[in-house]
Amino acid sequence: MLLDTSGTYREELNKAQQIIRYTLARLDATDSFAVARIDTASFSEKDIVAKVTFDDRPSMMNRQKRQFAEKISAFVDGARSSPYTDITGGLLQAVEFLNEKGTGRKTILIFSDLKEDLKDGYIRDIEFDLDGFNVIALNVTKLRSDNVDPREYLSRLADWQTKIEKFGGQWRVINDLEGLEGLL
Amino acid sequence: MDFLLNITPWPVLSALLWIVLAVTALYFARSSAHKAIRAATDTLYQSLRFASKAVLRSATRLSKRNREVLLAAGREAKERIVEREFDRISESVRKDLASFSSLHRALSESINRIEEDHQQAVDVPPDPPGWVKAVEAVAKLDSRDGRVRVGNILSDIHKSLIKAHQDAVTMYREASAKRHTLLHKMRPEWRKIQQTLGQVGKNVDTLLSRSVTIDRHMQEYEDIVTGQDRAASVLSSSSLVYFFVSMLVLLVAIGGATINFSLIARPMAEMVGGTSLIGGFRTAHIAALVIIMVEISMGLFLMESLRITRLFPVIGALPDKMRVRMIWITFTILFLLASVEAGLAYMREVLLQDELATSALLRGDDSGTLTGQYLWITTAAQMGMGFILPFALTFVAIPLETFVHSLRTVVGLLTIGSLRFVSLALRLLAGAFRYLGLLAEQIYDLPLFIPLWLEERNSGNANKSADSAFAR
Numbered sequence: 001m002l003l004d005t006s007g008t009y010r011e012e013l014n015k016a017q018q019i020i021r022y023t024l025a026r027l028d029a030t031d032s033f034a035v036a037r038i039d040t041a042s043f044s045e046k047d048i049v050a051k052v053t054f055d056d057r058p059s060m061m062n063r064q065k066r067q068f069a070e071k072i073s074a075f076v077d078g079a080r081s082s083p084y085t086d087i088t089g090g091l092l093q094a095v096e097f098l099n100e101k102g103t104g105r106k107t108i109l110i111f112s113d114l115k116e117d118l119k120d121g122y123i124r125d126i127e128f129d130l131d132g133f134n135v136i137a138l139n140v141t142k143l144r145s146d147n148v149d150p151r152e153y154l155s156r157l158a159d160w161q162t163k164i165e166k167f168g169g170q171w172r173v174i175n176d177l178e179g180l181e182g183l184l
Numbered sequence: 185m186d187f188l189l190n191i192t193p194w195p196v197l198s199a200l201l202w203i204v205l206a207v208t209a210l211y212f213a214r215s216s217a218h219k220a221i222r223a224a225t226d227t228l229y230q231s232l233r234f235a236s237k238a239v240l241r242s243a244t245r246l247s248k249r250n251r252e253v254l255l256a257a258g259r260e261a262k263e264r265i266v267e268r269e270f271d272r273i274s275e276s277v278r279k280d281l282a283s284f285s286s287l288h289r290a291l292s293e294s295i296n297r298i299e300e301d302h303q304q305a306v307d308v309p310p311d312p313p314g315w316v317k318a319v320e321a322v323a324k325l326d327s328r329d330g331r332v333r334v335g336n337i338l339s340d341i342h343k344s345l346i347k348a349h350q351d352a353v354t355m356y357r358e359a360s361a362k363r364h365t366l367l368h369k370m371r372p373e374w375r376k377i378q379q380t381l382g383q384v385g386k387n388v389d390t391l392l393s394r395s396v397t398i399d400r401h402m403q404e405y406e407d408i409v410t411g412q413d414r415a416a417s418v419l420s421s422s423s424l425v426y427f428f429v430s431m432l433v434l435l436v437a438i439g440g441a442t443i444n445f446s447l448i449a450r451p452m453a454e455m456v457g458g459t460s461l462i463g464g465f466r467t468a469h470i471a472a473l474v475i476i477m478v479e480i481s482m483g484l485f486l487m488e489s490l491r492i493t494r495l496f497p498v499i500g501a502l503p504d505k506m507r508v509r510m511i512w513i514t515f516t517i518l519f520l521l522a523s524v525e526a527g528l529a530y531m532r533e534v535l536l537q538d539e540l541a542t543s544a545l546l547r548g549d550d551s552g553t554l555t556g557q558y559l560w561i562t563t564a565a566q567m568g569m570g571f572i573l574p575f576a577l578t579f580v581a582i583p584l585e586t587f588v589h590s591l592r593t594v595v596g597l598l599t600i601g602s603l604r605f606v607s608l609a610l611r612l613l614a615g616a617f618r619y620l621g622l623l624a625e626q627i628y629d630l631p632l633f634i635p636l637w638l639e640e641r642n643s644g645n646a647n648k649s650a651d652s653a654f655a656r
Contacts, residue, residue, distance in 0.1 A: 018548070021546040021547070021548065022546070024546050025543060025546045025547070028458075028459070029457075029458040029459045030459050056453075056457035056458050056459055056460065057453065057454050057457065057458065058450070058453055058454055058458055058535055058538075058539065059454055059535060059538055061458075062538050062539055062541075062542040065542050065546065066542055066545055069545060069546060
């Protein structure tokens, strides 16, 4: 799960925390889960807030879930807004993590308004393989400029859909978080 | 099809021509066709009848074999019952006759004491008093000489009489008191005799009733040995009853095993892992099932060692010392497994609480760890069930034995019924084919009604002229 911490979207992190807790409750033994932040340069292991592969034993798994929730809680409490938004970098990091784990099902949740804003010099116009990946955008909030011209919002969503599907992934947008129940 | 109707310029005529040709051909082929139909249907009829008879013979053989097995099993069961009854009688006789000598002695002593007391209680007539002789002497005195002295003598006699009367009354009272005392002392002895005789009576009644029971069992045993139909019928219906009753009890046992499984499956995941699979099944579930099966097996061996069941004659035939050793070993293993289960049941509760606490934390509840003052009840109940259920499951060996023994009879009866049904079906099919053949012949003759009518008419005329020629 990629958390957007840029600008005013940082205020949505409490909602993200609820989603993370819900996800933790639904995951089972041997599942893997990682939460990374989207900031100025997201293609970095340092941006991984917490990661876990749940143990086979129920007691260990419960303990891991509690520890994970505590880490996320600490992160949310202390997170600072970043000036830029590198969503593609975060996506690349997520793909690398899931490929390394070798999981059967691969899902990337992007908790962001999908407004990418790269710092000068950062190259993100690269191809990557999303075959077998489900990429789900959550809580894609509308910016002020989207309200002025809704085409910006729609084209932003369409661009991401095109990009993801071009690289072989499945794209989906869920703004009503109750739709997450059927997903997990 | 068009070319068939174009052999003459008129299609109707062409059709009629074809019909006539077809009818003629069919008429000439009638005899061969009938023979072919009859041959085909007769073959089927004979084959099916043969198959039906073969199936019926199999059913009869199976029925005979079933009867033999049933009578053999009934004989064995009856022998065990008679043996047990004889054991009971011999135990009863030994117990009662062992004390017969002391009983006899006790009765004799009581009777002796009663006799003695009775002797002592006999009323001894008192000696006639001395004054009677004095009256005799006075009566003999001469009337003239004795008048003066008689008055004194009579006065003395009167005094003596009064004294003697008082003495006699005193003696009489003393004797009566003594008799009453003796009779009173005899009462406990009578009661004792009555009780002893009552006990003897009861023992004899028990023996008599046991002997009546043995008579009945022996009569049934004789019926079984001689292979009476009634005995076979009774054994068969008993077998069916035992089958259903044992099946019901086994279902209850399966329910108990399922509860036992649910108690230990979750904590087993803590030991062997929650997601590893063996052959598509979770390892934790298989491990839990194995524990339950081992407990049932230990229970089975325990029952066999105690000679309550006889599924494995090898165990029953072991020397007594070995058998006792086996009893202790199986009981110990069962006890240890039951203790392990109780521990696992406790662990299940701990895991459940841990999971609830984690879920509460993830939901954002402030309650934290759940604490309840009555939590110990569910924990204790689960531990109790985890400990007791293995011992309860040991008794599943008894209905299992009955189920296994009666299953053969039930399966045999069902097979016999199925074979008889198949035989009947084949026989019906045979008859159906036979009548189908007749029907086929008639259907064949249906379009040939004109030539057949002509044939019948010709043969009728020929018969009439033959009859009239014969008459002349």
